[in-house]
Amino acid sequence: MAASPGAITDVVPGAGAGEEEGRHVKPFTPEKAKEIIMSLQQPAVFRNMVFDWPAQRWTARHLSEVLHGKQIRFRMGMKSTDTVPQFETRCSYIEATLEEFLTWNCDQSSVSEPFKDYDHSKFWAYADYKYFVSLFEDKTDIFQDVKWSDFGFPGRNGQESTLWIGSMGAHTPCHLDTYGCNLVFQVQGRKRWHLFPPEDTPFLYPTRIPYEESSVFSKINVVNPDLKRFPQFRKARRHVITLSPGQVLFVPRHWWHYVESIDPVTVSINSWVELEEDHQARVEEAITRVLVCALKTAENPHNPRAWLNPTEVEETSHEVNCRYLNGAVSAFLAHYRTSKVEGTQALRTNGENMIKEGSNVHSHLGAQQTGSHNLTLGIVKRETASPFGPDLVPVTPSSQEPASESGGIFESDGEDSAGKNEKHFGKLHYAKRQRMMSEHEDAAVEQITADCNLAPSQTLISTDDLLDCLVNPQVTRIVAQLLIQGRSW
Known part of the structure; x- marks a missing residue:
């Protein structure tokens, strides 16, 4: 699936190196970044905040060399257009190395044993929820390659992070995380995020089956919804953004999200930030x-x-x-x-x-x-000036119509949104952690x-x-x- 022309783009690792080498000052201090994260009530993309992170080089090929021979569990799913969500209980699982994954996904000349029953044209593979502590158990120095301290969380690095490696089509079903807020660093390839605000929960038809401690799933396949069975979904306000390498997405507490890989290989690193709630x-x-x-x-x-x-x-x-x-x-x-x-x-x-x-x-x-x-x-907190600008791009509502009725999903244009929506979204979402009860x-x-x-x-x-x-x-x-x-x- 190709990215929308309006998708935000940023520096790909290895590209524009001269420009990045000349950059010495990040757009936000750690204190300011944390202030934004703890106050902002809508998703936003941080730009130019991780150009000096060693983890920028963590492509799947590089990680296959670091983790040479290590067996990783991959979730195998069907490339289908079913209206039913492809929950993890409906997928199959295999143990394989990253080398074997890359051969199956990119080379395909000699598919190894773990992937031999999975036709690449019909299946996707996802090494998801890979906690650094267990993945790099004998290589703890690598934790320092991720520097969440730049976002105002001193001492937070790869030890509090999770790695995601997928092929095109790999995705997580639409859900909300019950704990914390989320910071996601895109390393390789692009991922498309479909997000819905917490107050739209009535329209997402929440369920706890399958049960996972920290996840509330939606009964809806949000990219191919069954509107006859779930008519209230028409009211949901979809926000869509394509996250590119070098960008960091902030997902506020209890925002619903469906995430799909739209390039042949994607690598992401995330960290859930604990909150008082x-x-x-x-x-x-x-x-x-x-x-x-x-x-x-x-x-x-x-x-x-x-x-x-x-x-x-x-x-x-x-x-x-x-x-x-x-x-x-x-x-x-x-x-x-x-x-x-x-x-x-x-x-x-x-x-x-x-x-x-x-x-x-x-x-x-x-x-x-x-x-x-x-x-x-x-x-x-009191209203304050909007933080949005060229280095913090709001993820704005895409379309009021579901994908199946509107003929497509429209993404926010990050370049235009920074100025066009700054005033509106600054007032609506910034520095208000609580809202009036009567509204919802x-x-x-x-x-x-x-x-x-x-x-x-x-x-x-x-x-x-x-x-x-x-x-x-x-x-x-x-x-x-x-x-x-x-x-x-």
Whole structure:
């Protein structure tokens, strides 16, 4: 798939070396970059921030030499146009070296054993979720090649990073990450990102099947949606950007994203940055784990892999999950009892507020939809000048129409967006971590209703139908708050 003419482009490793060698000053200091990351409420692309990173040379060919002979697990998926998402539970897996991957993907003259059953014209391969700590376990010096400290996080390097290597067509299904925000450094090839804001969650039809601790998946294949089955998706505001080598994409907390490789070989490095809200999110995830594992194990005790994402390797017994829940609640309380924000008083004050509002379920749902946390309230920052310019490009809404109806997906033009949308998006998204509850109250209630309603032809409620309601992100947030309140008096 070719990139849109409006895609942002940047310096490819090895290209324009003279120009880059002459650049000595980065557009943002680490302090300013962190300020932007912690305040910005829309995705944006940082440019000219990593030109001196040694990791710029980490092409798949270079990594194959560094990791010579090391077996890596590849996820193999079909190059298809199905309207059903290709979840990881629907893929197959093989163990192979990067040399074997490159031969299969680029040379194809003598396909080795691991890839022999996968026709390159019909399959893609993805070495995803490769944590540096396990991948480079005997080469820890390589961690220093990644310098997230340039973005205001001292000491953060490859040790807190993940590597992704894929062929054309490799992708991750549309999902949101429940923890942190995301920084993604594109090293080789291009990736196309389809992003949707948190308040569009009602239109993405969230599900926790397959179950993965930190991921809420969408039931929709966002590049080929079934609008008859998921009509609310028409309302979702798609943001599309093509990320090129040398660029770093910032994905704010709880933004949905579908990511696809659009060049023959792609290499990316990412790091999830922890946020204050993660303390409560871990309690919500523990609740979800208990409920999903209990109901799905009871339904099919002999085949947990049918609903458990392959990335989940921990034990899923009810006893272990309950211990995990208790640990998450205890960790939350311990954090706020020792934090500088006098968390115990905050817990008490917000607990009282929640009890007063307890009869108004719609209010709670609305509050959750905006991403605010009654127990972890932060200070709403004042409006400040927009940070956008030639070196920070906003990812703007692409089209109000779904791909299947509009005849194509339109990307934001990074070169034009910096000036044209600076004023609008600076006011709308910058320095507002919390939004007014009333704006999305109806949308949150609509999400619960949409998730729990059955099609007219469906007469039986399945376990998955029940879980869609029980572990809906808004519901688990309320349950987490109630659990915490019960332990905080």
